[in-house]
Amino acid sequence: MAPSNQERQAREARTRLRDYQARQTAHSEKVRRRVRDNVIAVVLVLVVVTGAVLAQIFYFSGGPGAPMAAPSATSTPAATPPPSTLAEGRDWTGTLTINDIPLGITLDGAAAPQAVSSFISLAQSGFYQGTDCHRLTTSGIYVLQCGDPNGDGSGGPGYSYGPVENAPADNVYPTGTLAMARQGEKGDSMGSQFFIVYQDSTIPSDSAGGYTILGQITSGLDQLQAGVIAGGTADGSPDGRPATTATITDVTVQ
Template identity: 45%
Template structure:
């Protein structure tokens, strides 16, 4: 009887051990599946996060073409970042008449603190622009003004000058138009001198201009392109040297103020 009781207890113990082992295996399997789900979830979250970061980085650092396209609207060479209407301004009395430059070519020197450039303004192709810049140069407006903006993109290289306050702001009392001699293909060859303006405004030209130091594509905005008023005839390497000095980033790693400040000593035309 005693032996039978011991055998029964031993059998029960073995059964309990087997059940305990099965329970342990079930727990382990359950934990393994749960851990796999957590890992998969973490992996999916990491992928989502990576995509979000990639999209964020992409939206914050677009390609050169996308950056140029975005700049064409508000931040391409312009006198102001605030688009206005394209109606003719009411300040015509402040603007020299186009016929004072029509059919004429003006030559002279744009002297920067980094070196001198020979320049030519074409009053045949852009009479209003040539009249404005000849008048401003005769008044001595440009002396001491800065070249506040430099772009160094692969196909977007300009130095922009002539802001009233040296930081890119325009003079609301000195705006004019219309657009003249605008490239049909949005290509501004190296050496081009073009007029900066308010985005989306054909009458948003002012006192600012930009010098193209390498072939540059600037997509037109809703108003069109940018008035080409003339060209650099000598000394373009001065601007290229400024570009080689680098920028202090503002909008991107290819657009900002020159690391070495650039000022205009004089701008003379005859």
């Protein structure tokens, strides 16, 4: 017996309901997957951003500059740093020569008297001659670190000093900044190591403050970029020994 018109209509209604429910289920699953994918994407972005920030904090929590070691055979032993009056409260000019590339420098003896006094004393004693710039950072922050007689970040002049002087309030170190390296959280751990900022860098402060700005590179930075920095690090990482050995051949100040 053929189904009645009423039965056919009921069957079609049930079919339409099933189709509607199937479409709703598919739509709900698509929305759920989209929300899940968006959440995963946001989490990945947060992980990348957090990793970049932590990489900066991790690098500078140890300095720049590892703990100061006992005086090496190439250091000039001294129980205490030179008096801050050596800087005379004035600007100093000079030349920092790396791989025969002369970098013009100015030092701010009024804003950073202790740091400038120490740098002048070490430069005039010949302490820096023959030392290598042992660390290059090419991501997040952009610095070349120099001044360690051991050549591995562990050396110093046989003394340390602090606190931090002349650090920027906004943690921004413009291209050409010449600043002192130190241990993280220890403002009195400065010695002979310093760093050259070759590209604008934001360097987080810690409980000791920022990093003492000695002065500025006034010329020659382009040549240093081409001759040393462009070569990257020896192992291709964003933080390591420069692939091109960078040796300080002379430092003069007046």
